[in-house]
Amino acid sequence: MCFIWTKIIRGTTFNEFSVLGILSNLGAAKMPQVMVVARNFMDMVAALPAAKLDMLYDSAFICEAVLRSFPPLAKKYALQMLYVSAPMPAAAMEEWVLDEYASKHKVAIDRLLQLRVFVEVRDRRKEVSYKMNDKFQGNMQKYLVDGGSLPREPISSSVTGRLPTLTELENYALEQWECFLLQLINSSQVERGTSFSSSMMKTFQRGLLSSRDGDAPKLSENGFQFLLMETNAQLWYIMREYISSAEERGVDPTELISFLLELSFHTLGAAYSFNTLTDVQRIAIRDLAELGLVKVQQGRKDSWFIPTKLATNLSSSLSDSSASKEGIVVVETNFRLYAYSASRLHCEILRLFSRVEYQLPNLIVGAITKESLYGAFDNGITAEQIISFLKQNAHPRVADKIPVVPENVTDQIRLWETDRNRVDMVLSHVYEDFPSKDMFEQCCDLARDNGFLLWEDSKKMRLIVRVEFHQEMREFLRRQR
Template identity: 90%
Template sequence: MLEITRMVLKVLLLWLLFRKFHESTSWSNSISFCCSGCLPREPLPFSVTGRLPTLVELENYALDQWECFLLQLINSSQVEKGTTFSSSMMKTFQRGLLSSRDGEAAKLSENGFQFLLMETNAQLWYIMREYISSAEERGVDPTDLISFLLELSFHTQGAAYSLSTLTEVQRVAIMDLMELGLVKLQQGRKDSWFIPTKLATNLSSSLSDSAASKEGIVVVETNFRLYAYSASKLHCEILRLFSRVEYQLPNLIVGAITKESLYGAFDNGITAEQIISFLQQNAHPRVIDKIPIVPENVTDQIRLWENDRNRVEM
C-alpha cells in the first residue's frame, strides 16, 4: 500500500513538473519512463556515516548556499572570495535573468530583478525549470534529469545517501544542486554521500506551503522608514532594489522608500505591485496581523509614483 501511495505521489509531482516546465510533446511521451524509475534509495546507516549535520545545521547550510548563489546574481563583489559556480549553473542564470553585451559584464535583466522578489520556492522552481530546459545543451537527456529530481524530492531530509549508487548524469546534477544548497556532500573513510536539505524536499511541496512556513523580516512605517531584522547580505541587496539602505547593523537593516529609489526600481522593470507584494509577504511577525500589513499611505504613494513615472514617459 505504501509503495502504491508513493508511486501515485510521484505521478502527481511529475504532472506538476511538466505543467511548470512547459515540456514539449516528446517529453510528455516519456512519462512512463520517469515513473518507472526507482523509488528513493535507502539511506546509509549510522555505522557508515557517523554523526551527520542536524536539521538546523543543514537548514543554515542550505540558506547560506542559496543566498551566496543569489548574491552572485545581484552583486558578485558581495560574494566571499573563493566561491565559484559551475558553468552549467551560470548558464542557467544567463537564461533570462542576466543579459550581457560583447565585452561587457553580465547585468540583471528585467526578469532578473523580478525574480529576486519572488518567494524562495518560486525561485527554486524557476531555476529547476531552466536547468532542465538547458539539459540537452549539456548533452543530458531531460527525462533522466526529471526522474532524478523527482526521486530526490522524496528522499528524507537529513539522511545520507551513497554517491556510489548514482549514474554519471546524477553525479553531475548532484554537484550542481550542491551549489544551490539542495544537498550537502560529505566524505567518509570508504564512502561519500549526499544529504538532501529542505530545499530539495521542497521540490515536492506547493508554493503556498513554502510561503506559509516562512518568517518575515520587514517592518514598514507610515513615514516610509523601512526596518529589516536580518544580518543577511542578500536581504540588504534585495532591499536596495527599491529602497535607499541607510545603514546596516549586525541584525538590522535600516532604510527608506523614496521617490528616487522607486524610480530606479521601475526603470529596472519592477512594478509597484511586486514591491508591495514583497513587503507584505516578508512582513515581520509583529506586524503580520495588522490591517493593512503595509501602511496604506505607503502603498498608495508607491502606486502614485509608478503612475507619475508612466505618465511622464508617455
C-alpha cells in the same frame, strides 16, 4: 487629455513639426508573476513527448509530485477515477460540477490531459470519454495501500557518524543558496565563489542579466523580478534553466526531471549513499550541492548526500507557495523600513527599491523614497511586486496586523507608479497652415482611415499624425499641390 510639446523644424511646403505627443495611458499594471515560474516547470514536464512522459510515470514519486501540482479540482477527479478502469464519458464528468463553474472543470480536465494522467478515448459514436493512465493509476493505487515507500534507503548512522542537525542543515542550505544568488547577480562581489563553471553560470544568468556591449552585465527586468520572488520560485527558475541546458551537456532532461522530483521525497536530514546513484545523478548531485539542495559528505570509504529543506520542499512548492519562512521586514507609516537580517542578499534586494541608510549587525534600516522607487520602476519592477514582497516578508510581529504594510505606504507606492504611467510618449508630426479647408479634411480622412491620426483641430486647421505616417502624408500633399 493631451499634452503636447513641440519642437520646431523648418519644413518644406507646409510647416512640419516634430511632435512628442504625450497621451494619457492608464493601462493596468502588470500583476506579479510569482507562481508562473513554478507552473512553467510542470508545463515543461507536460511538453515532453508522450512516450517519455509515460516513462516518467514508472516512478511513483513522479506520479505523486505531478498529482500534487494539480489544481484542487483536478486532484479530486484523479482520486475519483483511481479505481475506475472503464473510460468515463466526458458528459458524465461535467455533471460533477455545478453549471456555473464549468470553466473550472475545463481547466482541471485540460491539465489532466496535458500531463497524460487522463487519456482521451473515443468510442464508435465519436463520444469522448476519459480514461486514467494505466501506469499512473497503478502507482497511485499502490500508494494508497502501502502509503508510499522511500526512493532509497538511508544509510545507517554507524557508517556516517554524527550527521548535521536540522538547523545546521538549514543554515547550510540558506548560506549556499544566498552565496549562489549573490554570485548570480554580482559575480565580482563574492569572496567565496561556487564551483559552477562559468559557462553554467552564464546559462543561469541568461535571462536575468543583460549586458550592453562593453559594459559590465546589469540585472535585466526579469532579473529584478527574479530577486523579489520567493525562494522556491527562484529555485524552480534555476532548475528549469538547469534542465533546459541539459541537452547541451549531453544529458537526457527526462532523467534530470525524474531525479529532481524524486529527490524531494527523500527524508530531510538523512544520509543516502552515492552508490545508489547513476552517473548522471552523481554529476547532478554535485551541482545541486552547490545550490544548497543537498549536503555532500565524505566518509572513509563512502560518500553520501543529505537532502536539505530546499530539496524536500521542491515538489511541494509546485502546487503552492508553501514556504512559511519567517519574515524580516517592518514598514512604518513614515516610509521607514526595518529589516531584521544580517544577510547581504537581503540588503541587495532592499536596495532595489529603497534607500538603505545604515546597516547594524542584525538590522538593515532604509527608507522608501520617491527616488528609490523610480529607480526600481526604471528597472522594470512593478509597484504590486514591491508591495507583495513587503507583505510576504513581513516580520512576524506585524504579520498579524491588517494591513501588514501601512495603507498610506502601499497607496503612495502605487501612486508613484501611476505617476509614471500616466503619460505615454508618441513621436509625431504637426501639420498646419493648410491652404483650404477641403485639403485639410482630405488629409484628416487619409490619416484617420489608416489609423495614424492622433489629434485634429478643424477651426485652426491643424492636425497631428504619428511619425510612421509622415512619408505617406508628404507624398499625398505633394500630389495635391
